[in-house]
Amino acid sequence: MLSGGEQTALFLKLTTILIPMGMYFLLLGVLNSRRHPQLLTGRRDFTLLLGAFSPMVILPVLSALAAPAWVGAAVVVGVLAIAGALAPRSGRWVIYNLPADQARQVVRGALEGLGVAFTEAPGGFLVGEALRVQVSAFGLLRNVSLHMTGLDEALQGRLCQAIAADLLRRPAETCPATVAMMLAAMVFPVPGGP
Numbered sequence: 001m002l003s004g005g006e007q008t009a010l011f012l013k014l015t016t017i018l019i020p021m022g023m024y025f026l027l028l029g030v031l032n033s034r035r036h037p038q039l040l041t042g043r044r045d046f047t048l049l050l051g052a053f054s055p056m057v058i059l060p061v062l063s064a065l066a067a068p069a070w071v072g073a074a075v076v077v078g079v080l081a082i083a084g085a086l087a088p089r090s091g092r093w094v095i096y097n098l099p100a101d102q103a104r105q106v107v108r109g110a111l112e113g114l115g116v117a118f119t120e121a122p123g124g125f126l127v128g129e130a131l132r133v134q135v136s137a138f139g140l141l142r143n144v145s146l147h148m149t150g151l152d153e154a155l156q157g158r159l160c161q162a163i164a165a166d167l168l169r170r171p172a173e174t175c176p177a178t179v180a181m182m183l184a185a186m187v188f189p190v191p192g193g194p
Contacts, residue, residue, distance in 0.1 A: 013063060016072075017055050024052030031096040032141060033174045037167045039160070042092025042145075043084070050083040090156060091148040093163070097172040100137035103144035106170070107133055110162035116155070127151065133159075142175050 027048065031038045055076055062072040095103055107125060111118045111133070118125045124134040131150035137143070146163075148156050 017060070020052045020055050024048060028096075028141070032143075034097065035172060036170060037098035037172045038096040039164050039167055040094050040096065042094060042147075045094040047080065047083055051080055054079045054083075090153060091151070093146045093160060095144045095146065095163075095167065097142050097175065098144055098167070098170070099142050100135065100144055102170070103135055103137065103146075106163055106166045107135060107146065107159075109166055110159050113162050114155075114158055116159075 031040075058072065058075050058079060062075060095106075098106070108118075108120070111125060111127070116127055118127045118133075120126075121132075123136065124132060126132055127150075132148070133151070134145075134147040134149070136145045136147070138145070148159070151159070
């Protein structure tokens with residue numbers, strides 16, 4: 001049987017691991033239940049994912065090594081800083097709550113609206129000889145990743161603005177997986193909980 005102090009320590013260890021994950025699921029649920037599809041940079045998406053799951057790996061290792069709590073917090077902050085530095089800088093976006101076929105329509109319309117000559121290719125669009133806009137989907141959540149290679153930053157920026165403008169006019173439907181994420185977020189402990 002665990003003493004009161006051991007129970008408190010166990011509870012604190014579990015919550016420091018589960019709170020970020022619960023917040024991540026809550027954020028995914030919110031992003032996927034908005035009235036319009038949401039566009040995030042690949043950098044933000046990567047940082048959110050790493051921020052949620054890095055405590056699950058780092059904190060147990062530090063606990064096994066008997067490192068003090070401040071060391072664990074410093075390591076998590078360091079990992080997030082490194083992730084921010086290594087995360088994709090440009091050319092990658094994630095559209096939440098939009099089926100792949102509609103995402104292709106949005107990208108096609110944005111390219112046409114900018115007057116860019118393109119051809120459709122498997123998995124995306126070709127702009128010129130070596131330029132590519134790749135569209136890949138995660139069907140369960142109706143999320144789409146966009147990866148642009150060979151496009152200059154100015155064209156990428158204009159394309160992103162055109163895509164974002166289209167998404168603001170496009171209604172989104174909440175998918176069943178969103179409800180599951182919101183329920184999962186409620187299962188995880190919250191700050192100030194019992």
